[in-house]
Amino acid sequence: MMPTVRLAFSPAPVHVRTARLVGVAVARRAGVAEDLLDEVRLAIGEACTRAVTLHRQYGLSDLVEVEMTDAPGYAVRVIDRAPIEAGLGLTTLPPDELADEALTDEALTTGVGFALLAGFVENLQVRPVDEGIGTEVRMDWPVRR
Template identity: 55%
Template sequence: MATVRLEFTPEPAHVRTARLVGVAVARRAGVPDDQLDEVRLAIGEACARAVARHQRVGLRDVVAVAFTDGDRYVVQVWDHAGDEEQITDEEQLTVDVSASLLQAIVKDLQVRPLEGGPGTEVQMAWPVRRASRLGR
């Protein structure tokens, strides 16, 4: 099992970096090629969600992401934002659309509050193809 960890200040520009790293690790982990578009979208949605949660409450702490290559490919995204104040209609639309997308494209999805503090963890997992892991 190998883990790649990434931490970034809550800026939208860094979400693309997280997507690129996450897809590279997924490919190496043996996630089938026909699922990589969904992995890319899901990582982007989860990281954008974390960035938006930090920004809405003015929190500059880093967002953390872990990509773990094991029996499954597991992505975890942690934010440390507390409950949000009121958000605009367009922001709410994006939140709702993002949640719909994540639920539809990630079969193994968990969103839970962090223990011992404000924030949430999004965990997503995909099966890996063993044949593609033998040549490593």
């Protein structure tokens, strides 16, 4: 088992490439099958691009965070600090519905911007960050030990 790898970068498109490169290197080390590495690269790139776009759209200088671990499979978390409604693609829902904790993962992943990402990742979760500001995109892939 490898330790958790964490990246944090300023919301600039140029850093997305670095996140993709690190993500694929960590995936390879974790034991993700070679035929899934393109999927990993594309998914990490899309999730990081989404976070950078949200930060720039809202004028946020907060760092985009990426966390990678291999327990139990290879998991990548990309965290932005944009308003939750924007990050979840739910800006058309009334505030009382946004506060509803019964929103399913399926409802959260059907927002604009998630269709492409959902095509790359079989196990995709999108949820508000614990602190209440921002969203976490979590993606998982199987590993071979």
